[in-house]
Amino acid sequence: MDLTETPEMAAFRAEVRGFLAARRDDFAGGAAKDVLGWQRALIAAGYAARTIPKAYGGYGAEPDILKSRIIAEEFIAAGAPRGMSGQGISMLVPTLLEVGSEEQKIRWIGPTLRGEIIWCQGYSEPGAGSDLANLQTKAVEDGDDFLISGSKIWTSTAHAAQMMFCLVRTEPRAAKHEGISYVIIPMDTPGIEVRPLKTMTGGSEFNEVFFTDVRVPQSAVVGGRGRGWFVANTTLKHERGMLGDPNATEARLNALIELMKTETVDGEALIANPIFRDRLMQLQGRILAMKFNGLRLITAQLTQEPVGIAALIVKLQGCELNHQLAALAIDALGELGILYSDGPHLRAQGRWQWNYMFDLGLIIGGGTAQIQKNIISERGLGMPREPKPAVA
Amino acid sequence: MDLTETPEMAAFRAEVRGFLAARRDDFAGGAAKDVLGWQRALIAAGYAARTIPKAYGGYGAEPDILKSRIIAEEFIAAGAPRGMSGQGISMLVPTLLEVGSEEQKIRWIGPTLRGEIIWCQGYSEPGAGSDLANLQTKAVEDGDDFLISGSKIWTSTAHAAQMMFCLVRTEPRAAKHEGISYVIIPMDTPGIEVRPLKTMTGGSEFNEVFFTDVRVPQSAVVGGRGRGWFVANTTLKHERGMLGDPNATEARLNALIELMKTETVDGEALIANPIFRDRLMQLQGRILAMKFNGLRLITAQLTQEPVGIAALIVKLQGCELNHQLAALAIDALGELGILYSDGPHLRAQGRWQWNYMFDLGLIIGGGTAQIQKNIISERGLGMPREPKPAVA
């Protein structure tokens, strides 16, 4: 255990800090004035797309988790917008790098990194959620093309995306996990309809996408026909890592502490209520534990040590803690905690209520808590899978 | 809803009260001076073995749940010892009444009711707990007898019992649930060895019983050869009803309130601690709910209405609430809560600690919480059983 910084890292930190100080005007108020310009500047400096090879439009540095962390910390400290994220950059690009053809890499990675193409993901279907391999959207061969029909759900940026990466069933006679291909589809292809999916928050954070005989060339397959399940699983690993960020949770904890110190009922600060204070302390303890668990994971990645359970629990615990924080905020606010949308008595723009509901969605999405527990028990503890039923 | 008492019931209450007032000397200090004499007096008055036919040694009244409740209440109020209980009276007697031969009824019920025979139950085995039908103790035919070999566990009064009622496998080639018989065995039969089973409380509330070629006549079978599984299930219903008595739980709640009012830390009463007080109130709410659920069940029994879930949850909730009460007592006592067995600082003879552990055993025993939840979901909510595994 040594949490002090080496001279090399301190120098790197100074470099990042200098970069941001010099460009303070480009992001007054926390948002980039010129989003695409800012993204290009970050790539050029190595603060975005850092480890993507130069040939594909990245910065081309060796992976260095400490430097990544320093970049993150300094950007937060300066209130500077990070490089662009989204499913194209976080999921498609790693997938193409791993299994894409040279032509696919050249064509898609650069523009995606530069923010010129927005992507959405077409995995889940109404009948294929936890049981993703059960997907039914079919791609039928038609000459050199596929004709795709079916529907997808939970595609978060479909309304704004130019492109989709998508799982479709290309080999209907193959076994469940083996008939799937991973294809790339322009969203303006005829036959695609996007419908916003309203959720309990009142917003439409997701969409449904319907395909009717959507024509896509067979060259749009990534990683080989019938290999889609394995290609997608590579990508899903990246997604699961995105949920349960301990720094974001700690920031919410601090916001809640602030709320409880300033907000009053009958003139007494909420923090003076021993029940709520104790719950706050319980959450603080668990959040600190997950924060240090995160540091442990970073070190383990650096040293390439196996960590097993410490990594498998991040999504389960992270989403749950966020949900619990919102629950405490609502409870401590009392009747004020049930206000939403607008009005003079609304607190924090209704964010706690929104989080309470949206975070419940995250507990369910990306692998429900039940699926997470299956994974922890099987991969983490070596417990047997459930036996297959005798009769389907 | 009408919780007032009819004149008939008020009269019955007065009668019970009069009976107890007249015999106050027989149970000074709460224990009967002459246990067997007291039991005979209770049967004669109809306050024990109330609904058992006179022919078999009971009082011979019609079942009347309200009168039973009045008896219970008045005995508690007077601090009078109830009629004898135990597995003979609560489990064997109902079973014999339902499926025993006339000869078996005449021979066993009377002496059992009068406390002249103590019984123990031989159901569970080391390899057959939740999966009771898997029991392996075998009874091999030998002329008119069986020779029994194997072992039983969790036989609570085996060390003091004269007789055992027991499940053994008489038909080794029959299906799992169909090869079992219910037999009656004298505990002094050669080949029986009883070993106390020490538990986490430090006491030996249970025993193991080992059988080596124990000879029993085939006439000792109750309810027919190979019918033991069905006979025992009749009896198990009676056992499950015994756990989760809301009156006992309420008495413990009151003891805990008393403890928290009188006990102090740094000179301040435990009840003044808002965290513990809130937990106490949470438990009080749940205990009251289960108490009224119990009243609802009594009425439903009277009117023979189906109640479904309200009955199925009693064991799960009752055992859990008792365990939680003990947990709160220990927590509120702080470091005092870890003392046990003896010493001047020990509180309530270590009863809270004992309950905390023993009640955990009850959560596990008589159908674990997991089995209870299976039952609630299947019988109460109509959810499907788990599919049988394809490969054993």
Next chain:
Amino acid sequence: MDFALTQDQRMMQESLVRTLADASPLDRVRRFADDRGDTGADVWRALAEFGLAGVVIPEEHGGLGLTLLDAALASEALGAAVAPVPFMGAVLAPIALMRGGSAAQQAQWLPKLARGEITAAVAISESVAGARDGAGVTATNGKLNGKALFVPGGVAAGLLIVADTAGELHLTPGEALDSSGRTLMPGIDETRRLAELTFDDTPAEPLCGGPELLAALRDAAWVLIAADSLGAGQAMLEKAVAYAKERRQFDRVIGSFQAVKHMCAEMAAELEPCRSLVWYAAYAFDNAPPGVSGEASLMAAHAKALTSEVGRFVARTATEVHGGMGITDLLGLHFWFKRLGLNRQLLGGPERVREIAARLQGLSV
């Protein structure tokens, strides 16, 4: 000893469920939720015809003359149907008038309320749940001043019963407070509307009873909210069980997975005891000798607090059983989720209510 509903009570509840299925199906609720101009008058009219508007109003004033237990059974059905109606005021205002009003006040208001001509709202949040944002109403010389927040049905009520900061209650005719004094407080639960009332020398008549009447209104409100949560929770459990029996994943209905079965079993095990507690709390209120309301208050508090906790657990768990579908608007499950969310906080969250329960027993100062 008879701890059960009467045949009449069961029939009334079943009949109300059918009435609600006609008058307030989910798409009617959706329209109400989507449009703040929709007053839900048609739904209320149907329920008034059923008799709900006067459920506890004596027959001589045109009501059904029933008990709080009957009202609670109605509230349970309303919660199960997430019905968009101002029912709480329809029970509390008559209680206030019967216990604290003059014969003239009773004769003036009760028949109108019983016919459903006007609705009523009761403003007691500050006294029960604590004052926020400087709210609180004072009364001097028959005039009210100040603000009352979180008033269910307060936007459109034709009769207002208002608690002042001294714990006294006042009656204000609806026309005394125009729309500038009534502001909608948009909340998470779009099936019921809360109002902020601003009094500015608003004329009012005093009611008798003071803190004791206030406690009775609080207790009755807690029982009604608890019953609403019971109904909403039961509906969510039933929806979860039905969905789990239908939805297939991994070549099985998900209801055959032990994890899903146990989630449903736990919901049932938590929810079912609430039913008996709500019944008993209402019964205790109906049978409390006047002035001796300790037990009724304690039971109401526990019913409110326990259904709040169980309601949150059921809302979350039933949503989880539905998987992604649970969080969409497609099934509308969120209407029940949010109804339970509002019930939890309204007139005191469970922590505050339990503290009052402790105080009622002398366990807290």
Next chain:
Amino acid sequence: MDFALTQDQRMMQESLVRTLADASPLDRVRRFADDRGDTGADVWRALAEFGLAGVVIPEEHGGLGLTLLDAALASEALGAAVAPVPFMGAVLAPIALMRGGSAAQQAQWLPKLARGEITAAVAISESVAGARDGAGVTATNGKLNGKALFVPGGVAAGLLIVADTAGELHLTPGEALDSSGRTLMPGIDETRRLAELTFDDTPAEPLCGGPELLAALRDAAWVLIAADSLGAGQAMLEKAVAYAKERRQFDRVIGSFQAVKHMCAEMAAELEPCRSLVWYAAYAFDNAPPGVSGEASLMAAHAKALTSEVGRFVARTATEVHGGMGITDLLGLHFWFKRLGLNRQLLGGPERVREIAARLQGLSV
């Protein structure tokens, strides 16, 4: 940034686990538990040979000169083995001497402690967890009077460090308190012995540091207890998983039932983050600039409180996974159950410790 144990630390811990397997297998623990006359001297001797008696004592005084993090790793192994040894005093007394003792006191006591010739006990319960039954020690003119309760290892310790009611610490040689002043307090956990100490003009030397030293001892004790719980909890989880993989019911190993799998997954999910928190709390203690112990205290408090809660959950859940076997003495699982039970309450239950955590941040007065 290196958030991991060193190679040396891992080897030390593994080696200690092997030493404990030899010196303190379960049947040795059983003998200790069954016989109050058994002092466990052989086990302590083996651990002293290993170096544990002087783990934090500087090398110039014959110790290993290691950190609290190393001591916590040892504590974790002791918890996992439910080892019957007075380890807490072996860490706390040297900390007290190094931070608050004179050079002469250090030279007198540290080498003896490092060699394992005598054991030490620290009596700070009243100051940290609150006073019960009128306990509390006063110091006047180098004499101690009063009672100190719940002193781990206090029955046999050759050196006593005692907090008085003013928060000052005192050193009392073991021979100053004969057996009439030391009473065993028989507790639920029979693998460790607590004592009541009665001082009657007992001679003592003052240590420097006052409340700050007291806080340091409390923090170090909390970290050690947390680590012990982590080890005991991890052992229970591993036993539950192993049992579930072996035990068959309904023609399957019970570990293939989703309910059992999820119980184990939940234990792991709760326990694993505790590991990082315990490491960090120890690291913060070791690296806290003298006098600025706010963060170290906060982390120690959270480590103690969180492992207490998780420990209770794991103790219960692992027992449930074992079914009836879990509550028997046959497997001895209860030794871990009770070890976790004692750790939860010792030097403050989680509620009290969290209240101190709030106070450390100015969130409570």
